[in-house]
Amino acid sequence: MNRFDYVRATTVADALRAKASDSRSRFIAGGTNLLDLMKYDVERPTTVVDITHLPLTDIEDGPDGSLRIGALVSNSRLAYDARVQERFPLLSSAILAGASAQLRNAASTGGNLLQRTRCYYFYDTGTPCNKREPGTGCPAIEGVNRIHAILGTSDKCIATHPSDMCVALAALGATVRVEGPSGERSIAFADFHRLPGDTPQVESTLKPDEIIVSVDLPAADYGPHHTYLKLRDRQSYAFALVSVAAALKMDGGTVAEARIALGGVAHKPWRDESAEALLVGRAAGVDAFAAVADHILAPAVGRSENAFKIGLARKAIIRALSQAAAGTPQSQVDKRVQ
Amino acid sequence: MMDGMSSSPAPHPVGMAKIPVSFRLNGAPTTIELAPWTTLLDALRNHMGLTGTKKGCDHGQCGACTVLVDGQRINACLTLAVMKEGADIRTVEGLAEHGHLHPVQDAFIEYDAFQCGYCTPGQICSAVGLIAEGHAHSAEEIREAMSGNICRCGAYPNIVEAVKHVIDAKAARRLEAAK
Numbered sequence: 001m002n003r004f005d006y007v008r009a010t011t012v013a014d015a016l017r018a019k020a021s022d023s024r025s026r027f028i029a030g031g032t033n034l035l036d037l038m039k040y041d042v043e044r045p046t047t048v049v050d051i052t053h054l055p056l057t058d059i060e061d062g063p064d065g066s067l068r069i070g071a072l073v074s075n076s077r078l079a080y081d082a083r084v085q086e087r088f089p090l091l092s093s094a095i096l097a098g099a100s101a102q103l104r105n106a107a108s109t110g111g112n113l114l115q116r117t118r119c120y121y122f123y124d125t126g127t128p129c130n131k132r133e134p135g136t137g138c139p140a141i142e143g144v145n146r147i148h149a150i151l152g153t154s155d156k157c158i159a160t161h162p163s164d165m166c167v168a169l170a171a172l173g174a175t176v177r178v179e180g181p182s183g184e185r186s187i188a189f190a191d192f193h194r195l196p197g198d199t200p201q202v203e204s205t206l207k208p209d210e211i212i213v214s215v216d217l218p219a220a221d222y223g224p225h226h227t228y229l230k231l232r233d234r235q236s237y238a239f240a241l242v243s244v245a246a247a248l249k250m251d252g253g254t255v256a257e258a259r260i261a262l263g264g265v266a267h268k269p270w271r272d273e274s275a276e277a278l279l280v281g282r283a284a285g286v287d288a289f290a291a292v293a294d295h296i297l298a299p300a301v302g303r304s305e306n307a308f309k310i311g312l313a314r315k316a317i318i319r320a321l322s323q324a325a326a327g328t329p330q331s332q333v334d335k336r337v338q
Numbered sequence: 339m340m341d342g343m344s345s346s347p348a349p350h351p352v353g354m355a356k357i358p359v360s361f362r363l364n365g366a367p368t369t370i371e372l373a374p375w376t377t378l379l380d381a382l383r384n385h386m387g388l389t390g391t392k393k394g395c396d397h398g399q400c401g402a403c404t405v406l407v408d409g410q411r412i413n414a415c416l417t418l419a420v421m422k423e424g425a426d427i428r429t430v431e432g433l434a435e436h437g438h439l440h441p442v443q444d445a446f447i448e449y450d451a452f453q454c455g456y457c458t459p460g461q462i463c464s465a466v467g468l469i470a471e472g473h474a475h476s477a478e479e480i481r482e483a484m485s486g487n488i489c490r491c492g493a494y495p496n497i498v499e500a501v502k503h504v505i506d507a508k509a510a511r512r513l514e515a516a517k
Contacts, residue, residue: 006357006374006420032416035377036397048374050421076410080473100486101468103398105410106417236485333482 001038005047012179012211015051020181020209022047027211029072029108032099033115041125042116042132056110056213059083065219068177071110071212075165076101078109088217089329090226090247094168096332097230100237110212113166113176113192114204117159117267118239120144130156131200138200146305147241150313151266153301157200161193161268162239168228170269171245171261174217180210193268200267222247222259224327229320230263231312235335240264242313244320248284255279260292260321265300265313272296284325286318293317361425363388364432374420379403381419382429390430390459394488401487404460404467405429411467413486430459433466441504442466449500453491461487465501469508477502 005022009015019025025047028034037043056070059081067088069078078084079095095104121127121139128136140148140158148158166189174189193204206212230243243263249256258279261271275296282288293314300310319337323330356371363386372381379396382388382405394402396415403414406428433440442465445451452458464487468474474483480501481494489497 001375003373003375006418008420008423028418028421030416031418031421032398032413035416035418039397048418050418052421076471080471100398100401101471101483102401102404102411102413102464102486103416105467106412236482333476333479 001035002041002044002046004045006050007047008050008053010053012054012056012213015049015054015211016179016181016209018047018049019211023208025049027051029111030074030103030106032103032107033111037116037123040123042123051211062216065221067217069109069215069217071108071214073109075099075104075107075109075112078165079104088168088172088220090220090222090228090245091165091168091172091217093226093228093329093332094164094230094243094245097228097240097243098164109165109215112163113169113212113215114206115162116203118162119148119159122159131159131196131203134199134201141303144305145303147239147264148303148306149266150300150302150306150309151262151270151297152195152268152299153266154196154198154200156198157196157267158303159196159200159267160264161203161266162264163269164228164230164240164243164263166193167243167245167261167263167269169215169217170271171247171259172217172220173259174215176206176212177214177216178206178210179213180207184213186216189269190271196267203267220247222249222324224329225250225324227320227323227329228332229316229323229330229337230335231316231337242309242316244313244316246317246320246324248279248321248324250284250325253283253285255282255284255288255325258292258321260296260317262296262313262317265309270296279321284321286322289318289321290314292321357420359420359423361422361427363427364429370419372419374418376419377415378405378407378417378419378422378427379414382414388429388431391463392456392459394457394460399488400457400460401464402457402460404463404487406463406467409467409470411464428463430463433462440466441507442469442501445500445503446497449496449503450493451496451500452489452493457487457489457491461489461497465497465504468501469505475505475509480505 007018026045056072058070060068079092176187226247232238245261247259258276360369392402394400398413398416405414
């Protein structure tokens with residue numbers, strides 16, 4: 001790890017000032033991703049601004065059943081919050097599908113959004129990487145790419161966003177509230193993370209002089225008709241190869257409203273609103289769900305080692321929508337998929 | 339040029355000063371001056387003489403460095419010691435009270451829940467955190483909630499038994515007290 005200056009901020013204004021005073025500074029909250037990357041010399045900040053003492057630790061009820069989640073609320077506190085478990089069980093389930101208890105205790109809500117890809121080449125400073133060193137190339141495209149993206153890739157980068165929590169937040173239509181020198185603004189979740197395009201090093205629309213202060217959830221009422229289905233190489237403590245967050249409003253056997261987002265397949269949580277629209281008014285069943293899966297995956301491109309993800313995602317989408325329609329959400333304890 | 343670093347932006351005069359940090363460590367108020375890049379794990383092992391907490395992967399993948407901070411289990415390798423100002427830190431050395439091992443420590447011995455022992459302090463601290471959280475009851479739930487602690491000897495069946503014994507005993511005591 002490189003040497004750095006340490007600043008302990010106590011207010012948002014303090015934190016923004018400290019960050020702005022050094023162009024190579026980083027905020028630290030949970031530290032579970034930043035310190036890992038610093039140990040690999042992928043991140044080499046010259047100033048680390050400790051934001052753990054900022055007053056962003058509350059989960060507050062908003063108007064009409066909405067919820068405001070402070071950026072420093074830990075992943076575990078969020079997952080086990082009674083309001084989240086009752087009103088946003090999809091979010092709770094997605095969080096508990098990720099990482100380990102130790103990491104969830106440390107990791108923050110804002111940090112979860114900003115975590116970096118687990119692409120092997122991004123982590124290995126001995127190899128080129130357009131995300132780590134723009135312009136050097138992407139060895140994953142022709143290399144070891146089993147865990148890489150099949151949707152929304154570019155010829156510069158095929159990395160995935162690793163979060164489970166963010167897949168649920170995308171499906172639930174969250175808003176990210178940020179603060180900068182010119183005040184507050186809100187970013188729709190779909191606009192927060194970016195596709196790689198020609199600038200894979202720019203992963204979100206958060207500006208370098210801004211800080212996430214909260215994630216806001218609009219009221220949701222899907223009852224038991226939701227699921228977070230995560231498929232991976234081992235059943236616990238592994239990143240998703242493919243995951244699906246699904247939530248449905250059912251009118252008898254007919255779908256009245258649908259939300260569906262995928263993880264492990266793209267540079268951002270992959271929500272497809274046109275696919276959701278396809279489901280509305282249709283009878284819940286494998287035929288309708290397969291049509292949705294084919295629609296979502298039509299633009300998918302497989303590489304030498306990850307083409308299996310297309311077939312896996314198709315089956316995962318059908319299964320997840322079937323679970324949601326039946327009101328039988330995937331358990332995050334008994335995760336056998338038969 | 340001396341090395342590859344010379345082409346980096348102008349040298350930044352960083353990290354020369356040690357920073358004082360105060361916390362409770364195994365119940366005792368403690369103040370120490372540390373370089374800011376010292377992880378909590380390295381502070382415990384290399385600066386405070388507490389080598390019970392183990393360094394396995396140093397990347398949050400194995401759980402050998404699990405300690406309790408404000409009662410919650412975390413990976414000591416993925417946090418900076420200077421961030422722990424005002425915190426209450428408990429390591430495996432601080433679990434025994436008045437000369438008696440913690441019930442989880444007793445259970446690990448009773449159920450032979452280790453072989454080489456390297457992961458054991460992390461397993462024990464993780465189990466203490468798990469029991470305080472109160473979400474895991476069945477063997478299946480314990481396995482899931484302990485998945486952040488890797489044991490390469492494969493002592494998992496007995497670890498689960500040991501943790502379950504403590505949870506069941508606690509539930510039985512609660513039931514008895516309610517009568």
